[in-house]
Amino acid sequence: MKRLTLQLLFFVLSIFIQSGCATLSPTPFHDGTTDPVLQQKLEGLVKGFHGEVGVYVRHLPTGRTASVRADELFPTASMIKVPIMLGMFDKMNKGELDYHGDLVYDDSLLYEGEDILGAFKDSAKISLSKVIMLMITTSDNTASLWCQAMAGGGETINPLLAHYGFDSTRVNSRTPGRRPNWEQYGWGQTTPRELAELLVMIREGKAISPDASEEMYRILSRIFWDGEALSQVPPFIQAASKQGAVNRSRSEVVLVNAPSGDYVFCIITKNQEDQSWKQENEGYVLIRNLSRLLWQYFEPQSDWSPAPDVEKWW
Numbered sequence: 001m002k003r004l005t006l007q008l009l010f011f012v013l014s015i016f017i018q019s020g021c022a023t024l025s026p027t028p029f030h031d032g033t034t035d036p037v038l039q040q041k042l043e044g045l046v047k048g049f050h051g052e053v054g055v056y057v058r059h060l061p062t063g064r065t066a067s068v069r070a071d072e073l074f075p076t077a078s079m080i081k082v083p084i085m086l087g088m089f090d091k092m093n094k095g096e097l098d099y100h101g102d103l104v105y106d107d108s109l110l111y112e113g114e115d116i117l118g119a120f121k122d123s124a125k126i127s128l129s130k131v132i133m134l135m136i137t138t139s140d141n142t143a144s145l146w147c148q149a150m151a152g153g154g155e156t157i158n159p160l161l162a163h164y165g166f167d168s169t170r171v172n173s174r175t176p177g178r179r180p181n182w183e184q185y186g187w188g189q190t191t192p193r194e195l196a197e198l199l200v201m202i203r204e205g206k207a208i209s210p211d212a213s214e215e216m217y218r219i220l221s222r223i224f225w226d227g228e229a230l231s232q233v234p235p236f237i238q239a240a241s242k243q244g245a246v247n248r249s250r251s252e253v254v255l256v257n258a259p260s261g262d263y264v265f266c267i268i269t270k271n272q273e274d275q276s277w278k279q280e281n282e283g284y285v286l287i288r289n290l291s292r293l294l295w296q297y298f299e300p301q302s303d304w305s306p307a308p309d310v311e312k313w314w
Contacts, residue, residue, distance in 0.1 A: 024206050032058050032065035039066040041293060050282060051248070051272035055290065056192035059298060060200065061261035070193040073168060073185065074268035077244030078139045079195060079251055080188030083161055083169060085219070086198070087151030088132060089212040090160055097150060099129050109146050117142040136242065138224045145174075154178060164201065169194045186246060196266040199240060199255045203262065220255075227314025228284050229254045229267075232291035234304045244268075247275040250283030254291065256298075263298050265290065279311060 038057065046053040046068055056070035091097045107122045117140050120126065128150075134140035135147050151157055154175025161169050169190040172182040181189060198207075202220070205213040220240035223230065229252045233239050237258060244251040251268040267290050274282040295302070 024209060032063040035059070035064040035066050038064065038297060041297070042066045042068055042290075045290060045293060046286070049269070049286060050274060052270045053267065053286065054192040054269075055265065055267045056196045057263065057265040057294060058196065058200070059261060059263045067193065071168075071191050073189050073191060074251070074270050075185040075244075075246065075249045076169075076188035076190045076195070076268075077186065077246045077249055077251060078141075078144070079190065079242045079244040079253055079268075080171060081135050081139065081144050081147075082195070082198060082220070082242050082253070083157055083171060083188065084144060084148050084151055085132060085136060085216060086207060087157035087160055088147050089208045089216060091151055092128075093208050093212055097128060099127075099132075101128055102126070103128055103131060103146075109142055111141040111145055113141055115140045115142040117146075133219060133222070136219050137222050139243065148174070164198075164207070166190075166194050166198065169198070186249075190268075192266040192268055195253045195268075196255075196264045199253055200264055203240065203255055203264075227279065227311070228252055228287040229265075229291035231306060231310070231314060232288050233295055234302070245283075248272045250281065250287060252287050252291075256295070258295075258299055259302075260299055263294060265294055279314060 042055055042057070046055065052069070054069040054072050054074050056065070056067045058065045088097065092099050102125045105117065105120045105122070105124045105126060110118045116138055117126070117131065117134055131143045131146060134143040148157070148171065154171035154173070157171050158175070169188070170178065170181065171188050172178045172185060173187045199220070201207045202213045202216050207213045207216065217240055220242065221238050223241050223243070225243050228243065230239060230241060233256055237256060239254055239256045241252060241254040249268065249270045249272060253266040255262060255264040267287055269283045269286070272283050
């Protein structure tokens with residue numbers, strides 16, 4: 001009788017898993033051990049910055065961490081597009097959206113700027129998969145707001161984030177009841193630790209479903225904007241990332257598939273004095289310096305460095 005009951009239980013579980021309609025359960029954040037050497041280097045790096053900085057770093061194989069204000073709220077800027085993508089894949093996993101289905105672009109969707117999608121003609125067709133690609137790869141704002149709406153907006157995305165244990169990461173824009181948060185943080189808000197751990201969750205196949213996580217990770221590894229953190233990682237090393245920037249905040253979250261083991265980091269600034277949009281912006285310089293420090297720290301045997309004059313291609 002016990003054997004029959006167990007067989008029935010395994011049969012029901014297999015149907016539930018294979019259905020692809022269930023969202024994976026939340027996973028507690030990794031409780032790492034602080035790396036004192038790296039911690040000292042981080043603190044020295046951010047010292048004297050004209051603004052506020054939050055940083056979180058974790059070496060996945062060893063669990064070593066280092067952080068500065070990692071649990072403090074910061075603006076996401078365009079990094080909120082990672083949670084929006086999470087919401088989109090949740091909808092697709094439930095069969096409510098078709099990844100390969102065609103959408104019809106409408107001029108009313110236009111968000112003024114230099115977006116690729118915004119240059120489309122009214123009534124032009126584009127597949128949903130390409131809209132998501134534009135949102136992440138080129139950080140297209142028109143595509144992103146369209147995806148946000150299709151995902152159900154912050155009213156749907158924020159509870160999903162809460163389900164996964166992210167208590168601070170939230171969509172603020174066009175979300176009822178969050179106007180005060182939008183006025184303070186803009187499009188979205190997060191902490192360096194949470195956004196970094198969201199990338200880890202995707203990397204480990206624990207976001208939505210293993211297959212959805214795999215596709216999201218592939219998308220995050222095809223980034224057009226490679227002049228900051230990615231410029232300090234060898235081009236032959238895969239990295240998943242997303243960047244964000246507004247006048248007084250510059251940010252990036254990156255998971256590097258390094259030879260000696262994956263490492264993840266997120267750096268966000270706020271209240272920057274330097275609001276310029278040049279390569280020498282203090283926030284951009286800090287992001288590049290952090291990325292270079294971490295590559296050299298976790299891969300001390302590497303003799304790679306950026307080619308001379310490579311910055312002209314950024």
